[in-house]
Amino acid sequence: MMEKAKEKSEQNHKPKGTDEHVIVIKGLKKSFGEKHVLKDINLEVKRSENVVILGRSGTGKSVTIQCIVGLLKPDSGSLKVFGDEVADMSEKELKQLRIKIGFLFQSGALYDSMTIRENLEFPLTRILKIKEQAEIDKRVEAALDSVGLLDSIDKLPSDLSGGMRKRAGLARTIVVNPEIILYDEPTTGLDPITSREISELILSIQKKYNTTSIIITHDMECARLASDRVVVMDDGEYIAEGTFDSLHKSKNKIVAAFFKDIL
Amino acid sequence: MAEEMVIPAWKRWLEGIGDQVEFFFKFFRNIFTGGFEWSEFVRQCYEIGYRSMMLVGITSFIMGVVLILQLRPTLVSFGAASMLPKTLAVSFVREIGPVIIAIICAGKIASSIGAELGSMKVTEQLDAMEVSGANPLQYLVVTRILATTVMVPILSVIGDIIGLFGGFLALNLRDKMSYNLYFTKVVASIDFSDFLPAFIKTIFFGFAIGFVGCYKGFHSNKGTESVGLAANSAVVTASLWIFVIDAIAVQVTSLLFYK
Numbered sequence: 001m002m003e004k005a006k007e008k009s010e011q012n013h014k015p016k017g018t019d020e021h022v023i024v025i026k027g028l029k030k031s032f033g034e035k036h037v038l039k040d041i042n043l044e045v046k047r048s049e050n051v052v053i054l055g056r057s058g059t060g061k062s063v064t065i066q067c068i069v070g071l072l073k074p075d076s077g078s079l080k081v082f083g084d085e086v087a088d089m090s091e092k093e094l095k096q097l098r099i100k101i102g103f104l105f106q107s108g109a110l111y112d113s114m115t116i117r118e119n120l121e122f123p124l125t126r127i128l129k130i131k132e133q134a135e136i137d138k139r140v141e142a143a144l145d146s147v148g149l150l151d152s153i154d155k156l157p158s159d160l161s162g163g164m165r166k167r168a169g170l171a172r173t174i175v176v177n178p179e180i181i182l183y184d185e186p187t188t189g190l191d192p193i194t195s196r197e198i199s200e201l202i203l204s205i206q207k208k209y210n211t212t213s214i215i216i217t218h219d220m221e222c223a224r225l226a227s228d229r230v231v232v233m234d235d236g237e238y239i240a241e242g243t244f245d246s247l248h249k250s251k252n253k254i255v256a257a258f259f260k261d262i263l
Numbered sequence: 264m265a266e267e268m269v270i271p272a273w274k275r276w277l278e279g280i281g282d283q284v285e286f287f288f289k290f291f292r293n294i295f296t297g298g299f300e301w302s303e304f305v306r307q308c309y310e311i312g313y314r315s316m317m318l319v320g321i322t323s324f325i326m327g328v329v330l331i332l333q334l335r336p337t338l339v340s341f342g343a344a345s346m347l348p349k350t351l352a353v354s355f356v357r358e359i360g361p362v363i364i365a366i367i368c369a370g371k372i373a374s375s376i377g378a379e380l381g382s383m384k385v386t387e388q389l390d391a392m393e394v395s396g397a398n399p400l401q402y403l404v405v406t407r408i409l410a411t412t413v414m415v416p417i418l419s420v421i422g423d424i425i426g427l428f429g430g431f432l433a434l435n436l437r438d439k440m441s442y443n444l445y446f447t448k449v450v451a452s453i454d455f456s457d458f459l460p461a462f463i464k465t466i467f468f469g470f471a472i473g474f475v476g477c478y479k480g481f482h483s484n485k486g487t488e489s490v491g492l493a494a495n496s497a498v499v500t501a502s503l504w505i506f507v508i509d510a511i512a513v514q515v516t517s518l519l520f521y522k
Contacts, residue, residue: 069394098396109391111383127396176395 020047022180022212023068028077030063037063039236041077047179050206050213052223052244054258055233061216064233065182068214069101070094081180099127102178102211106185108169110157116168117153120144120175128176143175144168146208147201163194167201174205181205183215187222199225220258232258286478290408293400300406307410311372315418322367323422326359327351327429335437344438348445349452351430356423356453361461362509364422365468368415369501373476376407377497380480381490389481404481408473415469416462456520464512471504 021044028041037060045051053061066072067079070086079086081097089097110119120140124130130139144150147167157165166186173181186202187195199222206213206226215226223230224244232240232247232255240247240255248259330351338344380403383389392399431445476497483493 071390071394095396098394101394103391103394105387105391107386109387111388111392112386123395123397126398126402172395 021045022047022082023214024078024080025064025068026078028064028067028079029075030060030067030072031075037236038067038074041236041238043231043238045212045214047212048206048210050202050215050226050228052215052217052227052230053233054217054223054230056254057218059233060236061233062184065103065184065214065216068182069098069103099176100179102173102176102181104166104169104173104181104183104186106188108157108165110165110168110172112157115154115156116144116149116160116171119157119168120172123172123176139175143171146174146205147171163190163198166190166198170198170201170205174209174211177209178211180212180214183213183217185216185218187217187219192221195219196221196225198222202226282482283478286481287474289400290404290474290477293398293405294409297398297401300402303402303406304410307406308414311407311410312414312417315368315371315414316421318371319364319367319418319422320425323360323364323426324429326363327355327426327431328433330355330359330426331430331433332436335434345448347434348430348440348448352427352449352452353457355426355430357457357461358509358513360423360426361419361465361468362505364419365415365465365472365505366502368411368418368468369472369475369505370498372411372415373472373479373497373501374494376411376473376476377479377483378490378494380477381483381493384480384483385485385487385490399481404477407477408470411473411476412466412469415472416465419465419468420462456516460512460516460520464508467508467512468505471508472501475501475504 023043023045025041025043028038029036030038041060041064043051043064053064055061063072067074068081068086070089073087082100084093084097086094086097110116111122114122117140120143121136124136124139130136140153141150144153147170149164149167149171152160152164152168157168160168170186183202187198190198199219202213202215202222203226205211213226215222217223227244230242230244230247231238232252234254240250240252242250247255250256250259331347334347334350335344338346338350380389383403389399389403392402427446427449431440431442434440434445479493479497479500483489
């Protein structure tokens with residue numbers, strides 16, 4: 001039992017930047033009633049890699065990342081994160097896994113009754129159980145500084161613009177130093193300048209914190225800037241995969257439709 | 264076709280019952296596991312209790328006034344005007360006060376909890392809490408249900424006192440009765456068996472208000488319309504539960520105290 005735990009711990013703390021796959025999805029299927037949202041998803045994500053998933057609305061992109069974090073249970077197939085099958089995890093194991101995974105929601109999902117400071121303190125005190133206020137302040141300020149929001153630390157989410165809310169959401173995600181970050185349409189609803197800032201922020205966070213990321217987006221500029229690899233999804237399946245530049249030349253109609261306005 | 268429509272309806276109803284039972288047990292399990300969120304509990308007590316005090320006070324005062332004005336002609340016709348303080352005290356403390364105050368609380372508190380948690384669900388705040396590894400049940404549900412369970416009985420006692428004071432003022436509009444005489448009659452007419460069962464049932468009213476508000480908000484759908492539906496449904500269901508609990512409480516009290 002101890003050996004198994006030690007082995008697991010060593011697996012989870014391998015040196016970053018290796019070819020180790022931190023997320024492995026094989027034959028993943030998920031239906032809601034008669035609607036088959038995920039038909040056969042296969043994906044492997046290496047440590048420190050930024051993978052962008054492109055696809056039309058309703059093709060199952062968000063469902064895929066919700067399965068990764070255990071918010072939804074797949075009907076069949078295998079989904080392993082850090083080598084462990086997510087569907088087989090107990091509530092306690094799932095909680096431990098979620099500490100290592102950050103999730104940036106489309107809306108930012110900031111707790112609107114709390115200030116930005118309290119939003120960032122929440123995971124530190126409840127999840128990491130940090131007691132020292134000095135340590136909490138240091139982490140909160142460092143995370144907000146990374147996203148350029150230190151000046152808004154005592155504001156309420158309702159006092160922030162859409163872009164600032166996304167940044168604050170990102171700060172709350174990185175404050176616990178996750179190993180994986182899942183971005184659900186991080187630039188949706190933002191102007192092109194703010195979208196670019198967020199995309200650059202995603203890239204800088206990957207470099208600074210050495211995180212592995214899956215980014216769901218329709219924003220081609222975000223995909224171009226932030227991706228190491230792009231996967232295109234349609235009707236619950238992956239139809240193309242490659243670097244942004246290689247997919248740019250694809251003859252596939254759906255892939256070409258995404259890249260048609262890119263010079 | 265009609266048969267096809269009926270089956271999902273009762274299935275959904277049964278699923279709803281099952282969900283509520285599961286939610287009930289999850290609530291109890293979460294009281295005793297993990298750390299208790301004291302600061303959030305105190306904040307909720309303030310939001311639920313202190314912020315409802317004005318509404319409860321005004322309503323209770325008016326009820327006290329109205330009851331005296333309604334009771335007076337009947338009692339006067341029987342030559343029993345001196346029974347007014349006793350009649351008001353017994354009816355208010357035993358039944359009218361707790362039920363009216365609980366209904367007011369259902370309208371204000373259950374709807375606000377339902378709408379708050381419903382909007383947190385729509386804006387993915389509940390999911391955010393869950394995927395971060397925190398327990399939304401512990402932070403949001405346990406604190407709110409316990410806060411209503413504690414605060415509704417307190418509001419009820421405060422409402423009873425204000426209602427009886429309203430009755431005193433109404434009585435002095437037509438008749439003259441001193442403050443001392445009125446409250447001596449009131450206190451003398453209220454027995455332990457009048458106050459205790461009424462107080463205990465307000466604990467259950469408070470629990471029902473918090474539980475229904477949290478359940479409806481937590482299980483709302485992910486659309487803006489569902490926030491309104493959660494709030495509305497929370498008020499209706501909590502009000503219904505208050506009358507069901509009251510009916511059961513009256514039966515139990517009758518068996519135990521008024522044989």
